[in-house]
Amino acid sequence: MSNYSDDKTTVVLLKQKVKGFVDEREWGKFHNPKNLSTSIAIEASELMELFQWVSENELETLSKDKDHIAKVEAELADVIIYCLSLANTTNIDISKAVINKIERNTIKYPADEFRGIYKKS
Numbered sequence: 001m002s003n004y005s006d007d008k009t010t011v012v013l014l015k016q017k018v019k020g021f022v023d024e025r026e027w028g029k030f031h032n033p034k035n036l037s038t039s040i041a042i043e044a045s046e047l048m049e050l051f052q053w054v055s056e057n058e059l060e061t062l063s064k065d066k067d068h069i070a071k072v073e074a075e076l077a078d079v080i081i082y083c084l085s086l087a088n089t090t091n092i093d094i095s096k097a098v099i100n101k102i103e104r105n106t107i108k109y110p111a112d113e114f115r116g117i118y119k120k121s
Helices: 011-024 033-049 056-062 066-090 094-108
Strands: none
Touching: 011 066, 011 094, 033 066, 066 094
């Protein structure tokens, strides 16, 4: 469908594409933080629904199912689009926010203490 890929596309370009899409439809008036965060949660739920009731044994098979992966891709894109819209609406620099959060998590969850475990004891 397009020639875009992660290794060639910037976050700025994605934010611009989303903004252009929203602006063309005059949807900006609906894009406040409450509505966008609600939309993120709804789309995330639709993504989770694709894995609802899937056993651990079925995950490997599903990961090779092209139709299933296409549905995952579409729902993940919806989540990301709403995240980009929220960043646009709130003037959040996504790269800065992600790097800052990883740096805080590096302190909060030192690798030596949390390697191979997912919760604090």
